[in-house]
Amino acid sequence: MSDLRSAPVPPLRDDDHVRGPHDAPVVVFYGDFACPRCAVEAMRLRDANARVLFRHFALKAKHERAVPLALAGEAAARQDAFWSFHDALYEDQGHIDDPHLWARCRALGLDVEEFERDRRDPAIAERVRRDVRDALRAGATTTPALFAGGELIH
Secondary structure, three states, X not given: OOOOOOOOOOOOOOOOEEEOOXXXXXXXXXXXXXXXXXXXXXXXXXXXXXXXXXXXXXXXXXXXXXXXXXXXXXXXXXXXXXXXXXXXXXXXXXOOOHHHHHHHHHHOOOOHHHHHHHHOOXXXXXXXXXHHHHHXXXXXXXXXXXXXXXXXXX
């Protein structure tokens, strides 16, 4: 496969979503909440001895709900619920339309009105676009795109 990189994977940022042991190997996961393969990989990584750094690779051309779900994930993050929302989306991909998102928010104890305001915030949209640009520059072409040590894992 050709190397499609035009830039390295950016290092850890203050606003990245990270979980896992601090001393574990770092895996940068560019994912899409509407992607079934991402769901499988996310659940596998959740139980692995890895420090997972999640970034969005949400492309409307791949799935019409990809971008709205990425925005929803960032809105949940503003209420300190990114990882619980992430897991809930990946555990039940059959229910990703807005009424299901609102029910998920209520189940997680989130303020739905705040969630709705936040997911329409232009700053959140820019965050998602930044992640997508970074994924493309790093050579990602599909989801999930996993990087370890700056290299794409095939």
